Amino acid sequence: MASSMHPDVESAVKGFMLEDEKLIQVVERLAKELKMGLARDTHPRAAVKCFVTYVQDLPTGKERGKFLALDLGGSTFRVLLVTLLGESDFHIESNSFVFPGSLMSGTSKELFDYMAECVAQFCQQFQLEHEGLPLGFTFSFPCLQQGLSKGVLVAWTKGFNVQGVVGHNVVELLQQAILRRGDISVNVVALINDTVGTLLSTAYFNRNCRIGLILGTGTNACYVEKTVNAECFEGYQTSTRPYMVINTEWGAFGDNGVLEFVRTTYDKELDRVTPNPGKQTFEKCIGGMYMGELVRLILMDLMAKDVLFRGEHSEKLQQRWSFGTSYISEIESDAPGEYRNCNKVLACLGIMGNHESDRLSLRYICEAVTSRSAKLCACGLVTLINKMNINDVVIAVDGSVYRYHPKYHEMLEKYMKKLLKPGVKFELVVSEDGSGRGAALAAAATYRRGTEFKV
Numbered sequence: 001m002a003s004s005m006h007p008d009v010e011s012a013v014k015g016f017m018l019e020d021e022k023l024i025q026v027v028e029r030l031a032k033e034l035k036m037g038l039a040r041d042t043h044p045r046a047a048v049k050c051f052v053t054y055v056q057d058l059p060t061g062k063e064r065g066k067f068l069a070l071d072l073g074g075s076t077f078r079v080l081l082v083t084l085l086g087e088s089d090f091h092i093e094s095n096s097f098v099f100p101g102s103l104m105s106g107t108s109k110e111l112f113d114y115m116a117e118c119v120a121q122f123c124q125q126f127q128l129e130h131e132g133l134p135l136g137f138t139f140s141f142p143c144l145q146q147g148l149s150k151g152v153l154v155a156w157t158k159g160f161n162v163q164g165v166v167g168h169n170v171v172e173l174l175q176q177a178i179l180r181r182g183d184i185s186v187n188v189v190a191l192i193n194d195t196v197g198t199l200l201s202t203a204y205f206n207r208n209c210r211i212g213l214i215l216g217t218g219t220n221a222c223y224v225e226k227t228v229n230a231e232c233f234e235g236y237q238t239s240t241r242p243y244m245v246i247n248t249e250w251g252a253f254g255d256n257g258v259l260e261f262v263r264t265t266y267d268k269e270l271d272r273v274t275p276n277p278g279k280q281t282f283e284k285c286i287g288g289m290y291m292g293e294l295v296r297l298i299l300m301d302l303m304a305k306d307v308l309f310r311g312e313h314s315e316k317l318q319q320r321w322s323f324g325t326s327y328i329s330e331i332e333s334d335a336p337g338e339y340r341n342c343n344k345v346l347a348c349l350g351i352m353g354n355h356e357s358d359r360l361s362l363r364y365i366c367e368a369v370t371s372r373s374a375k376l377c378a379c380g381l382v383t384l385i386n387k388m389n390i391n392d393v394v395i396a397v398d399g400s401v402y403r404y405h406p407k408y409h410e411m412l413e414k415y416m417k418k419l420l421k422p423g424v425k426f427e428l429v430v431s432e433d434g435s436g437r438g439a440a441l442a443a444a445a446t447y448r449r450g451t452e453f454k455v
Contacts, residue, residue, distance in 0.1 A: 008307045009361045013368035015264035026379040040231040047255040052233045054148040055245040057445040059204040061088040068135040069439035079122040082440035108164035116177035132185040136439030140194045151191040190442035195222045197438025198431040202396030209394040216399025217289040222247045223384045251283030266297045286373045288325040288401040296323035314349045328366045329405045378415035396431040
């Protein structure tokens, strides 16, 4: 396709066309970063933190009982009752609650009291007030975990700025709010993030699942490490349980400069206008929040040079973040030689796009940004598979980019096969309701060990 492209279009996207040698370097560099994150001596200065999750038991599929789950990941949250029936069978009841906007910038007491109120309403609806059920809490904000039921909020993201939570154990804040009410008996026993939930949810059905991947607005991955390698875990040398789930926080890979060789001028331009310049370097090359903006920046550059859409002007395209990543999925959904979806996107942007060469170039730009994302994500997964030194693995995946882009799954598989050692088998599986079911399964694992339900 590239042979018929305008030379300036080819030149603009050249930096996104990563050759195999560069991908091999990415794998080698991430492997070093993972080791730094795991080791106690180098962890404080590591870019890829490899946080200990305190999840050491993966589901067996034999778990039984009733468990509550609470999922707070953004502007809505859910309360769920997950009944595990054994034989990988389960039943879920759930209610979604919308936050009043004021809570997102209110006080800690207001936030957690409101959440406890919603848990109480849910328990009353299903006559669970006095059952003393264990609850798993999915809290998808950056936390320093100090135990399965102890996680200190490091910083708010996603538009939240609630006073009095940063630096505090969010499990304790929730448990205290429940106790203040005095009308329900619920024990908060496990705290996880969405990445770990994704892994646990799929492991319930598939014993071979060892990696959880989030590939949506942002990206992160967790994997199963040998406990003896998780040096930031106090009992890493004495633990009787051989494995520890590690939350890599791999979005920060490259924050120390080791990924400069795969970044383009457009990446640097994008980074400058984000709320966190110099942070989440890997995520900004991969995540759905950024792919559309990269395409927009390339388009703006080529339109300014009069290479694409000559004589046309788009007010909307002038606005940052106006080219949604969903546009990329739509444009790449068109069959070769067809432009129905592409024309819809151009209409949304106020561009006529009368020339087929312009529409072909736009698709080529989208494909370049998508393929780099898939290649880098493949590098990440291959590094984790190599680290675990296993020959057969299931990878649980969730997130809008993976779910809704028409070709992402196919590309990810292709690039992984190219990079993996011969004979290594893997399967990418869409995880269903990791945040809800995963939290309940984390609580169930605690229950299985007979842990006391105390904060």
